[in-house]
Amino acid sequence: MRDFQLPGRSPVLSAHGMAATSMPQATLAALDVLRAGGNAMDAAIAAVAVLCVVEPQSTGIGGDCFCLYAPAGERRVVALNGSGRAPAGASMDYFEAHGISALEATSPHAVTVPGAISAWETLLAAHGSKSLDEVLRPAIACAEEGFFVSSRVGYDWESAAGKLRATGATSFLPGGNAPRYGDRFVQPHLAATLRAIARHGARAFYEGEVAADMVDSLRRRGGVHTEEDFATGRTAAHFVAPIRIGWHEYEVWQCPPNGSGLLVLMMLGILGGLGPAPDGPLGITRWHRQIEASRLVYRDRDAFLADPLQVEVPVAKLTGPDYLAGLRRLIRDDATVADLPAPGETLLPPHRDTVYLSVVDRDGNACSFINSLFEHFGSGILAERSGVMLHNRGLGFRLDRGHPNCIAPLKRPLHTIIPGMVTRNGEAVLSYGVMGGHYQPFGQTSFLANYFDYGLDLQEAIDLPRVFPFGGKVEVERGVPAALCEGLARLGHVVAPIDRPHGGGQAIWIDRSRGCLVGASDPRKDGCALGY
Template structure:
């Protein structure tokens, strides 16, 4: 239990339904849907649509999504891959002929066909009770009328002014600058696009004037996209078989590659064969072991993770007991692994922006949902006629001929966004996630071990300080105790202060024994958990 004399907040308890998101209005929207007879999936879609309007730096309908859904009473976890594909003309020959060695984050070439809207419709048709016509109404209203900018949103927005100017996103810079906290921001063009989708379904996004606006914008900036690429995007979302690992009496579920959920399972698998650290959740041994397991997992991600339709991704080998045991054997409490190949360090910058939310309804259906533009405001490229900010998820590709993750026609890039689901005895016990792009596997595994191994409550597990190994450095938040930083340095890590906090999580624990829901919400974001 936390010290009530210190800053912080308690877990949230409820009985009939719960939602946890990174924006208060999105959480309230989800509860409104639940109380109006919608299920957890309906509530998640309505909430994320709101976030696409009022948290525009982190997410939007010009982005992608993934979902894990556990229908009550089925013992199943359903996974949906809502990530978009590269244009049909995106062949490595073209990039080599034009002397390109990497994709710039503000280039039209970093934009894949957005997958979110098609994914929302696919999910609702299969498992929802309501349709986009009803669920998009709160988002439409906020886009048309405007909504006050929240503190973290404003903080992020102010760091993206140059990108927005470069992308021609002048409507996102009222009076030439980023809105301040409390300023009301509206996007009437986006409101009209959402009205068309509400009226005609996802087809209105992938075909017709909206698609033409996005394609025209991208081609005007040198992109290879065509209206046919967007038309094919209507059917791009697909249900896939989730991957899972048994860990400490639970079954941890993730979406399979091209997402990086595999790394969560690898980190847990390595740590699971070790006893709890003797110095507890905040001790140097615990932190060091976790950092080392993450370094090994990220090394493998950069070598193997790709679109399985286009490349062999050895998921079974990477999750095998033999492989995880061999990797665990490299970890020693005496110091860092000195000979870890430098090629294993990710070439991607550590910070990306995403929204993660989770919802549990009165029937016990549990939804773990994530939606993203990748970087702050994605590519920064705005399709003015439709009000759609376009993501830059294509930065997950390599322009390296022969690499598993090399860009190719209609191929999905390596994806960072990952929802999580925890099951026990065939029942969902916790939808969870930690947003933050590249950081997410480290964040999810850190949260789970905080909660289930070291005994912190669900809110404390999100609150606890965070560290992240990347690029040969250990990025540490200001909340990491100075003594711990010194001890990690003594073990051979190279601590460096990070300007931005690591990630942002949400989680809902389903306490079947006591008949209640318990939730925590990320203090590094603007949101909260609420239930009824």
């Protein structure tokens, strides 16, 4: 139990349904759908559509998504890949011929065909009970009537103002500046596009005037996209077999590659063999072990993770007990690993910004959903007439000919966004996710250990100060104790403070023994968990 003399919030409890999102408007939209008889999938898509309006720096209909869904009573987890593909003209021959050796954040070449709208339609058709017309109404209202800019959104918006000026996305800089906290922001063109999607389905996004506007916006900047690429993207979202690992008495589920959920399973497999650290949730040994494990698995990510429809990704090997045991043996409690083995090898023989939301309905359906533009405002390329801000997920590609994750026609890039789900005896008990770009696998592993290994309640498990090894340094939030920083440095880690917090997160625990839902939402964002 938290110390009630210190700032913080308590977990939220309810009996019939719950939503946890990064903005209150989205949480309320989800609850309205649930109370009107909709299920968790209906509510999740209503919520994410609102987030695409009111948290525009993090997500949008010009982005991608992934989803894990546990249908009540079916003892299974369903996964959907809603990530988009590179255009047909995106070949290494093209890039080499044009002297392009790296992808830039605001380049049209960093824009893959957005997958979110294809995914929303596919998910509703398979698991929803309401139409796109019904679930998009709250988002349309937010776009038409406007919304008041909240604290975190305004903070992020200001930091991206330079990008928006450089790309000419002037409608997102009213009066030449980013909107400030409390300002109202209206998006009439986006509202019209959402209305068209509500009326005509995903076809209204991937074909016709909206698609033509997006293609024109990209080609004027040198992109190779065509209207045919977008038309093909209408049916790109597809269901995939989720991947999992046994952990304690639970099973932890992730979407398979090209998402990075594989890394969560690998870190849990490595750390599970060591057991909880003796010095607790903010202990030096605890974080040293996880940092070392992450160095090993992120190295493997950069070597192997790619689109499995085009290259082989050795998921079974990388999550196998022998391989993980070999990685575990490299970790010492008294020092860092000075020289990492080559990717895919150990001491055994050989054999690289977002919104997340969770919804559970009264029947027990659980939805874990993540939607993203990647960096703040994605590519910064705005299709003005349709109001669609385009993501830059193509930055996940490599331009190294022969690398598994090398860009290629109709290929999906490495993705950082990962929803999570935990089951016990086949039934969903935890729908959760942690936002924050490359931080996400490390953040999910931290959250799960905070809750299951170290006994923090659901909200405390999200709130705990965060560290993350990235770019050769261990980046620490201001709340990390000085003793922990000093201890990590003694072990050989280079510790550095960061200005921005590591990501955000939401979670819903399904307490089946008491018939209770327990929700938590990250104070690093502007949102909340609510139930009824």
